Amino acid sequence: MSGLWYTEKQTENFGITMKIKQTLHTEQTDFQYLEMAETEEWGNMLFLDGMVMTSQRDEFVYHEMVAHVPLFTHPNPETVLVVGGGDGGVIREVLKHPEVKKATLVDIDGKVIEYSKKYLPEIAGKLEDERVDVRVDDGFMHIANSENEYDVIMVDSTEPVGPAVNLFTKGFYAGIAKALKEDGIFVAQTDNPWFKADLIREVQRDVKEIFPVTRLYTANIPTYPSGLWTFTIGSKKHDPLEVKEDRFHDIDTKYYTKELHKASFVLPKFVKDLTE
């Protein structure tokens, strides 16, 4: 068919709409409704339960900002866990750090991995790397069963509906603290401040009760609601604002820079207010 437009209602009363070249795949998996489409503006795009997950054109922002901020904050990140992130984009960025010896990906939905490999190869291509251990499993349970194991944990989840509901709870953050080594650090995507202010405030409050260093940073993701995305860091020791200049090394990126690493924590006033 021609003339198709895909509209994501980001709230009850607002959304984005994009012209579709062709539908590539649709499937009700065991966990969510998966759609893959080729769009005119953003290239191939993955939707879960009607929400944009990633697109070929703007995926670099999210994946770079999830991975590089905590990885440059930790002085020697050897073991990394990615919860969710079945498209493989975060893993691709993680592998740019030579210190990383092993990166484990735990996504609950094997179909996301399967169709990302097929239709988003430049995003998912590094899932086959020898440093990567891919597991189709429940991230919440994986965390619950891990102890003192990871230097860095990255929570690359969907919104807190459907399979990701557990990943926005205080119990989950406590599990992460246990799964991390003594100087470990975690990051989670925590939605946007325009429509989900209460969620951000709640996550900040919960994480602060468990981690001595709690921070919020932002990035511009044009296909996500409001274009302004937040990421919450909980760290046992290392502060992303105190990274020494010689810790950074050259890395091939399109969004992240070492200057932006620190600037991304400087928040608009109405966002800063959510952290206080």
Place this chain on the structure above:
Amino acid sequence: MSGLWYTEKQTENFGITMKIKQTLHTEQTDFQYLEMAETEEWGNMLFLDGMVMTSQRDEFVYHEMVAHVPLFTHPNPETVLVVGGGDGGVIREVLKHPEVKKATLVDIDGKVIEYSKKYLPEIAGKLEDERVDVRVDDGFMHIANSENEYDVIMVDSTEPVGPAVNLFTKGFYAGIAKALKEDGIFVAQTDNPWFKADLIREVQRDVKEIFPVTRLYTANIPTYPSGLWTFTIGSKKHDPLEVKEDRFHDIDTKYYTKELHKASFVLPKFVKDLTE
């Protein structure tokens, strides 16, 4: 009517869509197609030629960031000119600076002023202030006829189509340089880096040929294309990155902070590349 959605095609293949409570006014003025509507998500909203200009809910970002960055950069901004900006939002922010003795607004379209006063009163309300001189006139010609007159000029234009085409030319920037005093500074909104990279690159190149200090900064505006908006500064002397701590004074804002003033110039790599 109920069930109406307004869709702005921000590119040929991508747009935003929002539910409308009611249409408040539509009119083909002498210069552009003006629409005012009450939306469910963003409050009252002004559209010109089908493009979102401002909304009650997110207008503070644009207006604060246009006004406060150059005004805190200049050590004593007494005379200010706003070109365009008939909704009055930039003027409202300008007046928060006690140094400002006179603020002149020149908008080519009196209808924008008229209907902003009617439907966007908390944005346009300060246009009646005694420090403000409102003129319905051609901003390009006003600039051409001014010499050594302003400390700060702010170009709050529409996109470079229709009446604003002249406001994105090198001749206009040369006129601004002449209209500014010897240590004057100007700022212009310069669209977004995702869909208008060529425009930003071109403006940077043109402004650099005329102003010794040329800078680019960004802000998140959720109702504008991509959510990431850029502003170009051209300055004869004062550098927005070198503002001394004691220049800042407390100001009532929802987006701008003195920390964000400097951080907003730290650009994502693909945006920074447009300035080099």
